[in-house]
Amino acid sequence: MDCAKLIAFGVCHTEDLWDFVKGKKNPYGLEKLPLILMPTYPSSGSEYGLGAVSVDTQADDFGTAYGIAADYAVLVPKYSLSLGQEMTAYTGLVTLVQLSASTIGDKNPVSYDIGISVIRNVLKATRRLKEHPDDLDARGVILYGASIATSGRLGIGKEENYSYDIYEVEFIPEALFGVSYRKSLTTLFPRFLKAMAAYHEEEIRAYFKDAFGYEGDVDGSAAKMVALFEELGITMYFEGDADKEKICRIPVESVLSQEEIIYMVEMCMC
Structure with missing residues (x-):
């Protein structure tokens, strides 16, 4: 879901997305694609929160673009039955x-x-x-x-x-x-x-x-x-x-x- 947030936001902007992940720029309120999140592995709560975490495994670095919200969140318990x-x-x-x-x-x-x-x-x-x-x-x-x-x-x-x-x-x-x-x-x-x-x-x-x-x-x-x-x-x-x-x-x-x-x-x- 965090990845979906970053994609929905990133396609609308030409800046380096990592600047938002590291908190150098604020994504709150900026343009993004319409976004509906439906968790099938519930735990992170990303569907309701503003954060989108990303990890750079090559550089051993990480951060959170804070301010990207879904337009809708759909919670369906049966979608987690496959776990x-x-x-x-x-x-x-x-x-x-x-x-x-x-x-x-x-x-x-x-x-x-x-x-x-x-x-x-x-x-x-x-x-x-x-x-x-x-x-x-x-x-x-x-x-x-x-x-x-x-x-x-x-x-x-x-x-x-x-x-x-x-x-x-x-x-x-x-x-x-x-x-x-x-x-x-x-x-x-x-x-x-x-x-x-x-x-x-x-x-x-x-x-x-x-x-x-x-x-x-x-x-x-x-x-x-x-x-x-x-x-x-x-x-x-x-x-x-x-x-x-x-x-x-x-x-x-x-x-x-x-x-x-x-x-x-x-x-x-x-």
Whole structure:
């Protein structure tokens, strides 16, 4: 869907499209082709959001052209029935992570409670689909959750955007190991929260308690999340070499130090 956005926008402009991807130019409100998005693998929420992510694998670089919206989004649960068990699990868990990034640290009680509620319902739907993959209501919950995660309706009381750093650091395993976005995002997330708790422990502890009922220290809650994701059908470790020099060369913007990011990746290794 992000590719469709970039094509619909790019054919109407002669400038270097990468300038929009890297944020040097703003595509918002500029001409594009009519665009209807219909997710068959729900998770990114691109059909409802403004972002279009692109990766330059040769240069190990990435960015987001922010400001390209679809004219219509059509959500049809049965169109995801062809997904196997692992991919179905990823639809739920990527959606859960993206909802969490929008919800953690939200100081508006209304949008925070909405975010927590949607997270809980997406988790319930993901569990349901493990045993009943034909449940269209459960698939519809995940479709809705993916869309609302990128809608701008959540996180309206955020004073800091540190939880969105997950979208920066998740590119590192993509570049290092050649894994997919879904694999990188879900595998890193519990370790990301563990690392970020050095700066925002109270808010992360509250998130774990409110969304999952986990109490105690963040390390223990992060370990429970790893076990939960594995129980739902995905692997939570990377294979390969966590080359520190390569990690340092990958361009990411995060409040976490390079040492913290390296340690986070090392926690994900087999």
